[in-house]
């Protein structure tokens with residue numbers, strides 16, 4: 001029988017890759033967006049799957065809206081990817097961040113409980129909740145020490161899922177994913193900003209790239225590989241939470257160096273670091289331990305930071321050159 005999946009936040013980076021991956025696995029794919037009439041589904045279009053998914057307007061912060069869509073779709077698997085996902089924006093919009101991630105996840109859990117759903121739930125948790133790990137790869141069980149409104153919201157949603165799994169026997173799990181990038185990353189994220197600037201400068205824009213703290217260390221992987229991990233988690237007979245990461249951390253400075261080197265430039269000639277752009281509280285070191293995911297899900301990252309940067313630059317350059325099929329159209 002064809003399985004039916006519902007992806008909240010299908011217009012985002014992960015939503016688009018997940019939709020493509022589930023369609024290839026034979027799923028009937030439904031997705032939600034806050035307003036399907038006005039949202040720009042450029043990522044789904046770029047991946048060539050816009051016409052193969054059914055999109056519903058849903059406000060994840062409104063219980064009735066969530067109940068309505070779940071009743072209509074009756075999914076076998078729900079992937080909860082919707083919510084304000086930017087750490088920096090969360091300092092400016094803490095309520096929106098909290099509501100969309102915390103109340104949104106709770107509404108899905110409550111709706112599934114209300115319907116006595118036998119479906120499964122995947123929740124997009126975040127490595128940001130671990131805070132600064134001091135170079136020690138985080139595992140499930142590493143204490144959360146969130147340092148941004150976004151990280152607090154994601155930590156709360158993580159425990160909501162764990163609570164509903166334990167209290168009501170819901171087949172619900174959280175994937176605590178470390179940073180994962182792609183050409184479909186929103187231009188508001190620093191990785192895409194760096195890659196786009198390096199490519200423009202190489203094409204002669206003459207601009208200077210302004211960045212905040214480039215000494216922070218992150219564990220960067222490739223988004224397409226990470227959505228495969230989401231699906232594998234959902235196929236487990238017993239639900240449990242997993243850390244998904246490459247296991248390798250690199251500094252933002254190295255990311256910048258790599259991006260400019262890919263276009264034949266020395267980053268130091270084009271980048272200015274500005275303390276005014278530092279976050280109120282930042283994480284110096286963030287790295288995850290993917291061994292349990294490898295042992296239990298058979299999942300392992302094959303793309304590491306230099307590969308990620310190289311692929312992002314290749315796609316960005318193709319887009320600048322106006323090549324057919326190049327992803328990376330800016331947000332509307």
Ligand code: NDP
Pocket residue numbers: 008009010011012013014015032033034035039060080081082083084085086096097100124125126127176177178179180181186
């Ligand atoms: P995106 O920001 O690309 O997509 C998230 C989607 O959620 C958007 O397309 C939007 O859909 C919806 N959304 C955005 N803001 C709100 C809001 N205030 N209220 C309700 N819905 C909103 O995120 P990614 O695809 O990169 O990530 C998917 C999920 O995984 C997110 O929850 C993110 O926090 C989490 N995550 C991501 C990581 C990463 O490195 N990418 C790492 C760890 C966790 P629309 O406008 O159509 O409603």
